[in-house]
Amino acid sequence: MSQNDDNAFAMRLESHFGDRVVRCFSKRPNxxxxxxxxxxxxxxxxxxxxxxxxxxxxxxxxxxxxxxxxxxxxxxxxxxxxxxxxxxxxxxxxxxxxxxxxxxxxxxxxxxxxxxxxxxxxxxxxxxxxxxxxxxxxxxxxxxxxxxxxxxxxxxxxxxxxxxxxxxxxxxxxxxxxxxxxxxxxxxxxxxxxxxxxxxxxxxxxxxxxxxxxxxxxxxxxxxxxxxxxxxxxxxxxxxxxxxxxxxxxxxxxxxxxxxxxxxxxxxxxxxxxxxxxxxxxxxxxxxxxxxxxxxxxxxxxxxxxxxxxxxxxxxxxxxxxxxxxxxxxxxxxxxxxxxxxxxxxxxxxxxxxxxxxxxxxxxxxxxxxxxxxxxxxxxxxxxxxxxxxxxxxxxxxxxxxxxxxxxxxxxxxxxxDEDGYLSVFDRRKDMLNRGGYKIYSVEVENVLVAHPAVIEAAVVGKPCPVLGERVHVFVSAASPVTERELSAFCAQRLADYKVPEGFTIQSEPLPRNPNGKLLKRDLREMLLRAGG
CATH class of the missing domain: 3.40.50.12780 (ANL, N-terminal domain)
Incomplete structure (x- = not known):
């Protein structure tokens, strides 16, 4: 089957798994x-x-x-x-x-x-x-x-x-x-x-x-x-x-x-x-x-x-x-x-x-x-x-x-x-931060940080705050030495002020992941609490 064949990927509605009606490729191996x-x-x-x-x-x-x-x-x-x-x-x-x-x-x-x-x-x-x-x-x-x-x-x-x-x-x-x-x-x-x-x-x-x-x-x-x-x-x-x-x-x-x-x-x-x-x-x-x-x-x-x-x-x-x-x-x-x-x-x-x-x-x-x-x-x-x-x-x-x-x-x-059907994913529902009423999508902050040449990966978690509810804290795995001041300034040039991280944990080791490779923010939150966050 070639994608150049106009009929190779023809679709039709079908009923599957009991009550689902979904579009399917009509020509497919079973x-x-x-x-x-x-x-x-x-x-x-x-x-x-x-x-x-x-x-x-x-x-x-x-x-x-x-x-x-x-x-x-x-x-x-x-x-x-x-x-x-x-x-x-x-x-x-x-x-x-x-x-x-x-x-x-x-x-x-x-x-x-x-x-x-x-x-x-x-x-x-x-x-x-x-x-x-x-x-x-x-x-x-x-x-x-x-x-x-x-x-x-x-x-x-x-x-x-x-x-x-x-x-x-x-x-x-x-x-x-x-x-x-x-x-x-x-x-x-x-x-x-x-x-x-x-x-x-x-x-x-x-x-x-x-x-x-x-x-x-x-x-x-x-x-x-x-x-x-x-x-x-x-x-x-x-x-x-x-x-x-x-x-x-x-x-x-x-x-x-x-x-x-x-x-x-x-x-x-x-x-x-x-x-x-x-x-x-x-x-x-x-x-x-x-x-x-x-x-x-x-x-x-x-x-x-x-x-x-x-x-x-x-x-x-x-x-x-x-x-x-x-x-x-x-x-x-x-x-x-x-x-x-x-x-x-x-x-x-x-x-x-x-x-x-x-x-x-x-x-x-x-x-x-x-x-x-x-x-x-x-x-x-x-x-x-x-x-x-x-x-x-x-x-x-x-x-x-x-x-x-x-x-x-x-x-x-x-x-x-958006109007063209393109999806943007901002965050996991449970990972979204609320800083004094402002919603912060951790992915946005993480994407800015990994654009820094010293950063391999970054993970944002909320640091409990009695006044604002949460403040932005970020764990960074770095490929070369970098300071909190450098990273904060890098973020300040690219993010609204309330999104700029107020705390950093910088390490050379990879961030913790589960056996399937998914980042364990739960562990990072626990690490922050143990450290007095």
Whole structure:
């Protein structure tokens, strides 16, 4: 399917997940495995996966996945069963994920930064029957008595207590992949859990197929593309936006085990990378490399980013360094199976800090606290709808009922739409500051600070004040020495006086994040209180 085919992305209204009516692509594969088999049929001998010394064609990757699927089926793992993938960015993740999906089982990718208590909760919450893990993480696995549903343990590196993953590759390939329905769950991805226990978002085949088709259409992805994944494959961006988008377009997936700016630039050059998606801090780290100009990155055409707005200073620096590169902001969440809005080619730096327009099959609604639509330009909570929005949370009907209304997912973000349908996201509802009656969006202050050449990342939190209610305090991760006075003066030239931070915590270490990579402002608030804030 090519975006040059006028009918390839035709849309129609359809009913899904009970009471939802959403726009859908009328011509689409009905499952992830069907998407894979189509790519194998037309691109069988082309390179599909590059990870260190491992290089597999689409036919070889498909064969390996079917062998894993057959081995799991022989162990009575089948349709609907949950298999945890506690794997870093490595070839085994890709092979295992496609193998599990081939038998109709559900993958549960988990961050390798998770600890034993969290793993115990996740294993039991999803009722996992098996886990495939990095050997180095074996000691973190909960004991059998604490996770009784886990019947099988497989390790990608030799270790005691788990079967070798290599054994799964020795079976004859699966002859009959499971018959899947579009609304069947393909993956359970646990949300960040910044408050309370994580919730398992149920991503269906319908959700994922539409997300990857959105990327294909908006980014113009095709078989010539070579996508690099440097964010965790266990995250929705790594899994859907990069790995499964590559399955859809038939290009090649370049897997980087761990991001380091110099290593990334070297890999991007040697593998002729054409596209990737990273967080803005990764772009900033690349720009800080003194020898960035020596790398031949002429093939790099798409630079996606998300998780935070890209500072205008970074956009201009990237444009200067890489004039052929198109930056694309993709805004979404686990609950939207990746993108809900995307900027279009040419938007970067021209639409302020907008996160773009709704994806072709999606809708964005801005509502007040009573759930009433607000007019253009007014700020309220962002609600998102479309075939990419998950059907709910695993075994959690109360959370599902509280987070979805008429097919719209309540994002918890505060934003507004302009007359052209471009969305601006100002803050998380719970992170907005109120200083003496003045509302302050922490994102605005953070974006100014990360434009300073010494700042890698910044996070604003409210410092309790008996007079004003809150004052602006900022935690800064700095790449080089910088003083509070310098940063305050930098902000004063660019922000209204009431928005200028009145307190700073400057450190060289990265700011705290949870296993999914989300910034933990809760921890920062606690640090501030302990310090006498």
């Amino acid at each position: 499952s992830i495995h069907a998407m894979l088999t189509k790519t194998v049929a037309r691109r069988g001998e082309a390179e599909a996966l590059v990870c260190g010394a491992v290089r597999l064609s689409w036919r070889e990757l498909h064969d390996a996945a079917l062998r894993v699927g057959a081995s799991l089926a022989a162990r009575r793992i089948g349709k609907g069963d949950r298999v945890v993938l506690l794997l870093g960015n490595r070839s085994e993740f890709v092979i295992a994920a496609l193998g599990v999906i081939a038998i109709g089982a559900v993958i549960v990718p988990v961050s390798t930064r998770e600890k034993t208590p969290g793993l115990t909760y996740l294993f039991n919450n999803c009722g996992a029957c098996a886990v495939i893990h990095d050997g180095a993480l074996a000691e973190l696995l909960p004991p059998v008595t604490h996770a009784p549903t886990v019947r099988h343990r497989f390790t990608a590196d030799p270790c005691t207590g788990s079967e070798d993953f290599s054994i799964l590759l020795q079976a004859e390939p699966l002859r009959e992949p499971a018959a899947m329905e579009e609304e069947d769950v393909a993956a359970i991805l646990y949300t960040s859990g910044t408050t309370g226990k994580p919730k398992g978002a149920m991503l269906t085949h319908l959700n994922i197929v539409h997300s990857v088709m959105h990327y294909e259409l908006v980014l113009g992805l095709d078989e010539r593309d070579r996508l690099a994944v440097v964010v965790p494959l266990s995250h929705v961006t790594g899994l859907v936006a990069l790995m499964l988008a590559t399955v859809r377009c038939g290009g090649a997936l370049i897997v980087m085990p761990e991001f380091r700016a110099t290593d990334f630039l070297r890999l991007a050059e040697s593998e002729r990378m054409t596209a990737t998606i990273m967080v803005p801090a990764m772009y900033n780290l690349c720009l800080m490399q003194n020898d960035i100009g020596k790398y031949d990155l002429a093939a790099w055409r798409i630079g996606g980013y998300g998780g935070a707005p890209m500072p205008l200073a970074s956009i201009h620096s990237m444009a200067e360094r890489f004039p052929r590169l198109t930056l694309i902001n993709a805004y979404g969440a686990t609950e939207t199976a990746s993108p809900a809005t995307m900027t279009l080619p040419g938007d970067a730096g021209m639409r302020g800090e907008s996160v773009g327009r709704a994806v072709p099959c999606g809708d964005v609604l801005i509502v007040d606290e009573a759930g009433r639509e607000l007019p253009c330009g007014e700020a309220g909570e962002v609600w998102l709808r479309g075939p990419m929005v998950v059907k709910g949370y695993w075994e959690n009907p109360a959370a599902t009922a509280a987070s979805f209304t008429g097919g719209y997912w309540h994002s918890g973000d505060i934003g507004s739409l």
